[in-house]
Amino acid sequence: MTMSHQGSHKVINTQNDLHKGLEELARLEPRFGELFTQLGMPPLRRIEAGFQALVKAIVFQHISRASAESIWRKLVAQGLITKEALLSATDEDLIQTGLSYRKRHYVRRLVESDVDFTQLNKLNDQDAISVLVSLEGIGRWTAEVYLLTAMGRADVFPAGDLALRKAVQEIWDLSEPPRKTELRALAEEWSPWRAVAARLLWAYYGAVIKGEVKR
Numbered sequence: 001m002t003m004s005h006q007g008s009h010k011v012i013n014t015q016n017d018l019h020k021g022l023e024e025l026a027r028l029e030p031r032f033g034e035l036f037t038q039l040g041m042p043p044l045r046r047i048e049a050g051f052q053a054l055v056k057a058i059v060f061q062h063i064s065r066a067s068a069e070s071i072w073r074k075l076v077a078q079g080l081i082t083k084e085a086l087l088s089a090t091d092e093d094l095i096q097t098g099l100s101y102r103k104r105h106y107v108r109r110l111v112e113s114d115v116d117f118t119q120l121n122k123l124n125d126q127d128a129i130s131v132l133v134s135l136e137g138i139g140r141w142t143a144e145v146y147l148l149t150a151m152g153r154a155d156v157f158p159a160g161d162l163a164l165r166k167a168v169q170e171i172w173d174l175s176e177p178p179r180k181t182e183l184r185a186l187a188e189e190w191s192p193w194r195a196v197a198a199r200l201l202w203a204y205y206g207a208v209i210k211g212e213v214k215r
Helices: 015-028 030-039 051-059 065-077 083-088 091-095 101-112 125-133 140-149 162-171 180-190 194-209
Strands: 004-006 009-011
Touching: 015 030, 015 180, 015 194, 030 194, 051 065, 051 101, 051 140, 083 101, 091 101, 125 140, 140 194, 162 180, 162 194, 180 194
Parallel strands: none
Antiparallel strands: 004 009
């Protein structure tokens, strides 16, 4: 299998790319090999990069997945997912989808921004994150999730994600979830496959911690 690349960046575009990363990750940390055996192939978690993906990321911040999916379905149904449509949308249009005042504000700021998504894709991980977090309402977690899901970057890890922290707590048998800084330091050992580790840990959280399958 040959890993996909964009410039000098490893990119996960296909299940074959993900499988290659899983093999390499298991050599770096045997716990991930055990997780792979237990859970099988985790979801690819790829979405199309660009403006729409970043709007979706804002919608999904800081609320339950069920609530976010409800809002997103309403935005899609009303066609409010392009820059052009959002430029002409009224506050009432957005209120009816369930978007909070703060998220309406962030979406408006994104619409007014001049992010060049083609150029963004050419940047290294840290520079791309820096561009995204310069936008109002886009924090590091959102930027890292965008790089992982929309840009397919293989070595980003959203260490502030609560599900990842809880998964590591269980797998590493810790007394409490690691702090964001602690988890980021631990994840350094999984480079250059940290986004693969995130996928496995999310799969573990969903399947085991949330009780969808037995350990």
